[in-house]
Amino acid sequence: MHIDNFRLLNAIGLILVSAVLCDAFYGQFVGGDLPCPLCLLQRVAFVAVLYGLLLNVVYGPKPLHYSIILISAFLGAAIAMRQVLLHIIPGTPPYGAPFLGYHYYTWAFLVFSLVIFGTAVISAFSIQYSKGSYVSFKHQQWFCKLAIGITLLVTLSNAISALIECGLDECPENPISYKLLHKQQ
Numbered sequence: 543m544h545i546d547n548f549r550l551l552n553a554i555g556l557i558l559v560s561a562v563l564c565d566a567f568y569g570q571f572v573g574g575d576l577p578c579p580l581c582l583l584q585r586v587a588f589v590a591v592l593y594g595l596l597l598n599v600v601y602g603p604k605p606l607h608y609s610i611i612l613i614s615a616f617l618g619a620a621i622a623m624r625q626v627l628l629h630i631i632p633g634t635p636p637y638g639a640p641f642l643g644y645h646y647y648t649w650a651f652l653v654f655s656l657v658i659f660g661t662a663v664i665s666a667f668s669i670q671y672s673k674g675s676y677v678s679f680k681h682q683q684w685f686c687k688l689a690i691g692i693t694l695l696v697t698l699s700n701a702i703s704a705l706i707e708c709g710l711d712e713c714p715e716n717p718i719s720y721k722l723l724h725k726q727q
Contacts, residue, residue, distance in 0.1 A: 546683070548670040552598040553689035555660070559592050560689075560696045562653050566646060567699065575638040575646075576707060576717035580625045584650045585700050587618025591657055592693050599686050601676050608665040612658060619654035622647045 566585060569575045577585065594611035598604070625647035629636050636645050644652075664670075679687060707713065709721040 548603045548664070548667070549599050549677070549686060550683065551664060552595045552603065553683075553686045555595045555657075556592060556599065556689035556693045559588055559595065559653075559657070560692045562650070563588055563696045563700060565641070565649075567703070569638055569641075569646060570703070573639050576720070577704075578637055578717065579713045579715065580621055580628075581637070581646065582704055582708075582713060583621045584618055584625075584647065585704075587614050587621060587654070588650075589697050589700060590614035591618065591654075592697060596690065596693055599677075599682070599690060600679075602673070603665075603670040605665065605671065608661055611661045615654045615657040615661065619651055619658065622651035622654060626651060 563585060566577065566581070570577060591611050591614045594607045594609075594614060597607040597610065601607070625637070628634065629645070629647070638646050641649065677686075679690065682690065704713075706720045706722045707717060711721065714721075
């Protein structure tokens with residue numbers, strides 16, 4: 543397998559993880575489910591996974607980049623599992639609308655688990671580490687350019703959304719409005 547194929551696999555990962563964050567946006571803006579603090583932390587972990595994938599696309603696959611992905615996915619899985627465990631307590635209502643029978647935090651745990659598994663598998667191919675080097679945006683393959691652009695857009699959108707929801711303060715446990723757009727009562 544050629545190194546460009548590994549860059550391409552990481553670009554596919556960028557698109558897939560960005561799609562998870564876009565689904566979270568869909569629930570937020572269409573479904574009206576403002577993300578709770580644990581949801582926001584899961585989004586941060588997804589962005590950190592994106593960062594590791596992005597490093598692999600731009601600078602070539604490296605063990606350090608895969609470590610960033612793994613650590614971020616482990617932290618994200620732990621945060622998601624905490625939220626799952628909070629909502630399986632009898633009498634505790636779930637948070638947000640379900641998608642295919644599961645809530646976002648359950649899907650997040652499953653996706654983080656898949657990221658961990660996929661990263662463990664792909665990082666085992668040592669051939670990808672031999673000739674990794676920086677490739678400027680201008681010289682990236684068109685699909686990698688698309689993945690980089692989507693990743694940057696989704697990351698910026700998440701940062702702006704969290705700022706509008708929480709301001710520069712602590713985020714409310716059960717948010718009901720955007721702090722910078724509405725005065726909470």
